[in-house]
Amino acid sequence: MSQRVRRAVIGITAAVIAFLGLGQPAYAHGFSSTVYVNVASGGEGRIRTTLQLEYDLFIVSTADYEKDDSLFTAGTAAFDAGDKDAQGAALNAHKASAVAYATQRFSVSSGDTACTAAQVGDFTMGQREGVPYAGLTLDWTCAGGGDDHAVRSGLFPDAEGYVKGTKTIVTYDVDGRSGSAALDAAHPSFSISQTWYERFWEFFRLGAEHLLTGIDHILFLLALIAGSRRPREIVLAATSFTLAHSVTFMLAALGVVDVPSGIVEPVIALSIAVVAGWHLWRIWRRRGLATDMETLGEGHFSLDRAGWTRLGVVFCFGLVHGLGFAGALGIDEAWSWTLLWSLLVFNVGIETVQLAIIAVVFPVLILLRRRSRVAGLWTTGVISAGVAAMGLVWFVQRTFGL
Template sequence: MPDHPHSFAGCSRIAALVRAILITVLALCASISVAASASAHGFTSVVFADITSAGSGTARVELQLEYDLLVVSAADAENDDALFREGTAAFEDEDAAAQSAALEAHADTVLHYVADRFTVSADGTACTPARAGEITMTVQEGVPYAVFVLHEQCPPTSDGHVVTSTLFADEEGYVTGTKTLVTYALDLQSGSAALEAAHPSFSTQQSVLERFWEFFTLGAEHLLTGIDHILFLLALIAGSRRLREIVLAATAFTLAHSVTFILAATGLVSAPAAIVEPVIALSIAIVAAWYLWRIWRRGAAATELDTRTGTLGLDRAGWLRLGVVFLFGLVHGLGFASALGIDEPWSWTLLWSLLVFNLGIEAVQIGIILLVFPVLALLRHRAPRAELWVTGLLALGVTAVGLFWFVQRVLSL
């Protein structure tokens, strides 16, 4: 399509906008090292807590904590060098029995560390914790977790219980963020909550709206801090020439990852992170490279859709792209589920909160589309060649990042 008669004049008027977009592309590429660090083991952590009534004013708390973080944090906080040596050796040997034995041998150290940072209180009075049973081991997303049970003896209460978690705090220096995901059936109430440094406590009497907001913001934060999912979305936007295309692509992606997200939550589908994470990285590269291929195959004509469109305004290539996006969306759904450690069968207690978590993801996704796509549409109208350069550079940068991550994640298997 020939340039608009005033396209070159338009370029000068939107030069600042183009520069801003190019700076964004460079920033995304520069974030490779940051994102690579963020994906490293131990950079962030998730704690799982299940709290139920055990009768006679006793609350049963089952905790699952990342094993190596528990070892180094408890050993450092309690000055227990022996725990560090024995626990680290068991971790390096990947010996679950030795890991459990190391924690059992230093159970007082571990209990003291955990009891100071995970508390249950009633009417402003702290419950008294006592360990119940042996410490065992499990695995969450390929990472060893320690499992142990506490019985919290609480005073009588009419206002419910307050749960507070400051486990693996940022100032300890081993993580940059820890989320504690709590499911509970206590005080004739049941539900779930997400605790973090900014909001470390919740009450079993909290409202439905408060629970909704916690998981909605958790989902929004997950997408905003998940550079891989943002890059996938940017690749979809860059390769979409009309609003209809991005709406259909985003809808296909949303439906797909919602399906696997729910199936994972109910234990019907699971896949190891060692497979999911490389495929997510590869999906980013493929979707971005698809647009580069269109540019190479059609040249400047790639800025326009084929006129031979069928159902929903898509040609054969458009439908093929939609199918690919749907398939990759299924994999991304497993990635979203792994962010909450969803790999236990029939997690119905968390299901409602997971759906709200998904809504938070969608809100951010829609926000990114509303911010980026109109800018590209304006460029396409006022300066088609500039828009082609911007989207081409964006796609090239995203492809490079996706391939980098794919190789990195495969080599780390």
């Protein structure tokens, strides 16, 4: 390969890695929040909603929006002390401000008529993935009547400057209809009378958007593609990754497995570096033969020892990535068919984007290798080096909280 072509390859691939990696947060799933809402019949024509909101975010957002400095002082002191009783007391002492903020950002309507909210009981305190959450129950009186209720959420918007991309996960069982919905800034509302395919699209879109915006998962996928020598290897690697993350995704989202994000996120970063580094090691060890199969294995898959070992590594790291996907969706309720449906559709969205990336990138890589083996090695080598570097940087940042 000529010097000019080599420089072009290095420049282009380095630019791609820089575009994908630089400026991204150390925690690809951080700087966001998830609100959980359960909607049920409240009796006598009312709708009851139970909201769970991240406590410290709720405190600072309410204090800022309602100009309640005393809530900020008492709430943050209770948060820093880790005292749940004090946290609940701070909210209950300033319930007028807290309820006002929540009902300005969250609403229920019947037809074209807004429903009126009234708090039921006091604020309660709970915990999700080691983070304090405040519970707020509201009864909504809907003068319009009818059963076409709509739920809208604009809680913790980007404009507040505290988090980005807040999601509201809603489960409902009202008027003989049950299901779930995912709300965000682009899709802030839904109707309880929505069709099954509208619910399908919401969670499919959420899964697709998560993979597209989850830069660490994309880099892991690029590392898999760069290190695959034959179409069967990338197919098997992608299948192994899918099976693994589907298992832990379902178990974690259903609350069977609970691993802190402080462990999951650094291991995801390490997996990126290891899978990318694997290909670099093969290039260093075998030079121009790095893309050759050493000895064809027996059996249907015809993988050599290196192929099977890599498949096992990918499967193990896929288990960890599944925990990251589950954390992004943030559902950890008891088993239900409605919940299972939502999880499966979310996963289908993830897989669709993953297969689309493979279908676009891997044929280009195969074509490049066939035209020039050296150019193919340089391209995959530079990609792997950039991905491995980003993985190591993220690993250090996530391990030490930088």
